[in-house]
Amino acid sequence: MAMQDDLTSVQRRLDDLMRCVARLDEHAGDSLDMRRVRTDAGHLRESLELLCAAAPAAANGRVVEMVTIPEAPYDRRLWADAEDEGLGSPYRHAP
Numbered sequence: 001m002a003m004q005d006d007l008t009s010v011q012r013r014l015d016d017l018m019r020c021v022a023r024l025d026e027h028a029g030d031s032l033d034m035r036r037v038r039t040d041a042g043h044l045r046e047s048l049e050l051l052c053a054a055a056p057a058a059a060n061g062r063v064v065e066m067v068t069i070p071e072a073p074y075d076r077r078l079w080a081d082a083e084d085e086g087l088g089s090p091y092r093h094a095p
Helices: 003-027 033-057
Strands: none
Touching: 003 033
16 A cells, blocks of 8 residues: 555544544543543644655655764775875876
């Protein structure tokens, strides 16, 4: 299933949850527990909206992956036979 299909499915289920919470609110009244349920459902809705806003970038393959750069110095042999840009090889004279 594509990510957009999954997001649409979650959105439908969240809409159902919000309707159920509203009906439950009519029966339970304004208690602390009911306020928590309403608040949690609202947080779920906000989180899903944020996820949907970020989904197009992820769907287009634009996911940015963090790369860890080690603190240790590179092995000097890695640079053997490399030329310094603009200076040439260390074994030849620069112009």
